[in-house]
Amino acid sequence: MARYVVVGGGIVGLATAHRLLLDRPGSSVTVLEKEVSVGVHQTGHNSGVIHAGVYYKPGSLKARLCKSGAAAMVEFCSDHGIPTDICGKLIVATSTDEIPRLDALFERSVANGLPVTMLSPEEAREFEPHVSCVRAMRVASTGITDFGAVCRALAELIVKEGGEVRLGTRVTGIARSGSGVVVETTGGEVPADVLVNCAGLHSDRIARMAGLRPPARIIPFRGEYYELRPERVGLVNGLIYPVPDPQFPFLGVHLTKMIDGTVHAGPNAVLALAREGYTWARVRPADVASAAGYGGLWKLARKHWRYGMGEVRRSLSRRLFAASLARLVPEIGTGDIVRAGAGVRAQAIARDGSLVDDFLIVDAPGQVHVLNAPSPAATSSLAIAREIVGRIPVPA
Incomplete structure (x- = not known):
């Protein structure tokens, strides 16, 4: 045996x-x-989120396994009585300089065989009446569940x-x-x-x-979430994401309807001080020493330190966090969001300072x-x- x-x-x-x-x-x-x-x-x-596979290089493990995995996950949840909602997602360009990146994302999505549609601002507001954009891409197969x-x-x-x-x-x-x-x-x-x-x-x-x-070595990045106050969840019907900037390693804060009906906002991405460091107060010296002694992290930091400092500022300021969300839904203000916990992403970083992408x-x-x-x-x-x-x- x-x-x-x-x-x-x-x-x-x-x-x-x-x-x-x-x-x-x-x-x-x-x-x-x-x-x-x-x-x-x-x-x-x-x-x-049950992701469709929009962002991943065609032919990569992520592209291949996300698409087949999403279909298998929906079937598994159906078979075992776990609630799902294939609510779709909008990826929105909020300024004209983001349109070329959105177009490139559309081409990648098509190459990955995904059901995507480009929308005008008026068409986007048929799905998300409160969204602000100059163009949007709808990903119909994105859903949500309880993992x-x-x-x-x-x-x-x-x-x-x-x-x-x-x-x-x-x-x-x-x-x-x-x-x-x-x-x-x-x-x-x-x-x-x-x-x-x-x-x-x-x-x-x-x-x-x-x-x-x-x-590669695992470096923990904490992603902090807010959620919309109950009386403001009507501002979001499904999922609203910004166009990612390929210069930076993370997607940017976004709005996600959860399977329980709440709407989460985030996450940002800050270096965690413990591999299970869900708050700034959670510090594990051995984890800090492991990260600080890794040359790959320093190479990454030299490349993206301005981005990293911006994420730290947003971590410490509800006003800045709300301002990021207001780019997507202008009606969201500082008083509309409350803290909602955090997650820690196990991100592998290669010795040359690159984030392992697949x-x-x-x-x-x-x-x-x-x-x-x-x-x-x-x-x-x-x-x-x-x-x-x-x-x-x-x-x-």
């Missing part, structure tokens, strides 16, 4: 464990999760199908044992023929424990390591799981 150990109980780890049980019946599949529940970190703090509920459903299916989800079990070491490994944990040793690393914010550390030299999955004998899986990983998770399992030879 083949023994598989998956490190990480987020949506990618759980989807992979479930896929192993489906594709390789009779195998032993164990998920190790250091928290006391599943989907606590990146999965549990994201915006719940935390997806995680809980996957965990139940894993157990039902004979697998195991060990909560409160932190990995402390990984030792070679013949052709496999022994995973050392706070709950004892777990032998494995195949190790699958889906540890998100700690994926590079797990890879080093397993004897690899990862080609999903990064590294194979080694008896091991698969997911070393970069930020957005749209939740959307793509079921397809990522197929990709991972397809890379794993059946143990002898």
Whole structure:
């Protein structure tokens, strides 16, 4: 009987464990999760968007797995009674100098086979009556759901199908044992023929424990959210995004209707002072030292320091945050938004200072390591799981 150990109980780890049980019946599949529940970190703090795959280079893993993963996710949610809403998204140019970038995004979307339509300002306001733009692109297949509920459903299916989800079990070491490994944990040793690393914010550390030299390091970026006050949620029907600036690594703050009917605004992107640093007050010296000692981060900072300082200012000023949103919906003022928590993005940065743009999955004998899986990983998770399992030879 083949023994598989998956490190990480987020949506990618759980989807992979479930896929192993489906594709390789009779195998032993164990998920190790250091928290006391599943989907606590990146999965549990994201915006719940089922992305269409607009932004990603044609032929990339993100482009391919996002499109197939979105379809699989909608089907999974339907099968398991998890609410979804395919509400569509507007990406809006708020000034004429953004139109060429929007046109380029339209061409990329078409190349990725997505249902997109260019709209005039009047046509855009048929979908979002309060939006301000000079042109917009509608992405009809974008939706929203509850990825935390997806995680809980996957965990139940894993157990039902004979697998195991060990909560409160932190990995402390990984030792070679013949052709496999022994995973050392706070709950004892777990032998494995195949190790699958889906540890998100700690994926590079797990890879080093397993004897690899990862080609990139995880640097945590906190994305802070506001939400519209209940009496102002009528300003947004679905999702409203700005045109991203390719000079900068993140999408910019946007407006997202959540599956519970609230409207979230954000996120910004500031360097977190801990890998699980959801507030400025959460500081972990070892994480700060790890980031500060990495040359790739300094190279990135030299290139984008002005952008980074702007994000910090916006983090500290509700007025600036509201002003960013008012570019999309002018009726939003400072008094219309309230703090709504934050998430931390596990962003892999290469040694040359570039952000790893695609999903990064590294194979080694008896091991698969997911070393970069930020957005749209939740959307793509079921397809990522197929990709991972397809890379794993059946143990002898």
